[in-house]
Amino acid sequence: MIDHAAQAKTGSDVAAADDPQGRPTFWGRVTGNRAYRALVAVLFASPRRQFLILAAFPLVWVVTQHLGPMLQMLNVSLLESYPLSAGEEASLTFEHYRKFTADGGLFLKPFFRTLTFGVVLTFATLLITYPVAYFLARHVKRENQLSLLLLLLIPFWTGEIVRTYAIMILLGNNGAVNLALQWLGLVERPIPFMYTGFSVSVGLIYLTALYMLLPLYSALEKLPRSYSEAAADLGAGTWTRFRRITLPLTLEGIGSGCTLVFLISIGYYGTPVLLGGPNTTVFAETIAGFFHTAGDEWPTGAAFAVIMFFTALAMAGIFTRLIAMLRKGDSR
Numbered sequence: 150m151i152d153h154a155a156q157a158k159t160g161s162d163v164a165a166a167d168d169p170q171g172r173p174t175f176w177g178r179v180t181g182n183r184a185y186r187a188l189v190a191v192l193f194a195s196p197r198r199q200f201l202i203l204a205a206f207p208l209v210w211v212v213t214q215h216l217g218p219m220l221q222m223l224n225v226s227l228l229e230s231y232p233l234s235a236g237e238e239a240s241l242t243f244e245h246y247r248k249f250t251a252d253g254g255l256f257l258k259p260f261f262r263t264l265t266f267g268v269v270l271t272f273a274t275l276l277i278t279y280p281v282a283y284f285l286a287r288h289v290k291r292e293n294q295l296s297l298l299l300l301l302l303i304p305f306w307t308g309e310i311v312r313t314y315a316i317m318i319l320l321g322n323n324g325a326v327n328l329a330l331q332w333l334g335l336v337e338r339p340i341p342f343m344y345t346g347f348s349v350s351v352g353l354i355y356l357t358a359l360y361m362l363l364p365l366y367s368a369l370e371k372l373p374r375s376y377s378e379a380a381a382d383l384g385a386g387t388w389t390r391f392r393r394i395t396l397p398l399t400l401e402g403i404g405s406g407c408t409l410v411f412l413i414s415i416g417y418y419g420t421p422v423l424l425g426g427p428n429t430t431v432f433a434e435t436i437a438g439f440f441h442t443a444g445d446e447w448p449t450g451a452a453f454a455v456i457m458f459f460t461a462l463a464m465a466g467i468f469t470r471l472i473a474m475l476r477k478g479d480s481r
Contacts, residue, residue: 219458226451245452256435256453263432264460266346266353267415271407274354278361278406283395286369298366305359313420316352317343320424344426352424353414360413361406368402369395397476404472408465415461432457 180186193199225231229240249256285297304312319325322339330336342348372395380390418433425431436457439450 219455222451222458223455226448226455228448230445231447231451245449246456248449249453249456256432259430259432259435260457262430263415263457264464266349266431267411267461270350270353270357270414271411273350274357274361274410275403275407277354278358279365279403282362282365282369286366286372287374294370301362302359304355309356309417310419310423312356313352313423316348316355316424320348320351343424344429346425346429348424349421349429349431352420353417356417356420357410357414360409364402364405364409365399366402368399372398400472400476404469408468411468412461412465415457 192202226245227241227243229242229244230237233239249260281301285294285301289297304315317324320342321327322341322343324342326342327336327339330340342351376394376398377390380394385393415431416433417431418437421429421431422434432453436450436453439446439453
């Protein structure tokens with residue numbers, strides 16, 4: 150509960166605060182105004198009202214920017230045609246969802262390819278970024294950690310497309326990777342890295358590494374060093390300390406990072422288009438194809454987007470539950 154008497158006194162004190170020339174400051178005049186004090190007393194009269202005021206903007210943002218578009222997408226997916234012509238009445242149908250398994254499983258292949266890509270790349274990103282986060286959090290002086298972290302974040306100051314073109318320059322036939330391999334005498338002719346699953350994987354790992362690195366660094370940085378020191382004093386080796394102490398106590402960071410990377414990687418569109426080929430088509434490209442087609446294909450694209458959304462949500466929920474079970478098992 151807010152002490153309104155103390156608040157009113159504070160407002161009077163602020164109002165009495167003058168600048169060096171003896172004139173009331175702007176905020177002093179505002180907070181000293183009776184109407185302002187009366188408004189504050191009404192808005193913050195109870196803890197419930199304070200909570201509603203603080204939660205209003207986040208709730209409006211979630212409803213209008215996240216929940217609203219998804220509900221509209223669900224609505225479009227159930228319409229027989231969209232956009233509706235003048236005077237045409239909306240009619241509901243599930244036919245667009247049936248197309249997902251029709252045509253001999255034509256759409257199932259990019260769907261499961263996308264989920265497989267997401268799982269494999271999430272695991273690969275974890276293996277690549279965990280040592281980096283561990284070194285940064287456990288072996289770098291605290292006063293230098295922020296500087297090194299900012300250096301790692303520099304590439305992410307640019308957009309997705311710019312970074313994707315950077316990967317194309319590196320992996321091209323005349324790119325830095327092939328030139329280095331030829332200079333070292335390891336290959337005679339350039340290796341065709343581009344437009345393969347390898348190039349798509351490198352691009353997606355590069356784009357999502359930050360979302361894995363930050364949760365891991367946060368979890369490792371909060372881990373007390375005394376735990377490992379005590380285990381070492383008891384005779385535990387390096388691997389034992391990592392397996393029995395560090396890894397279980399950072400499962401929360403692993404879970405957060407893996408969930409973020411998986412959900413983001415399966416939704417990328419521009420990077421697979423630029424780096425991939427016919428054999429690496431992901432489901433986002435399939436969905437976009439329906440929206441790029443003239444005619445009544447928007448409901449089909451919306452239905453496929455809803456299918457991907459709920460599938461990704463279910464997989465993320467299963468993974469979160471698995472992490473919770475592992476944490477519960479380690480705590481026993």
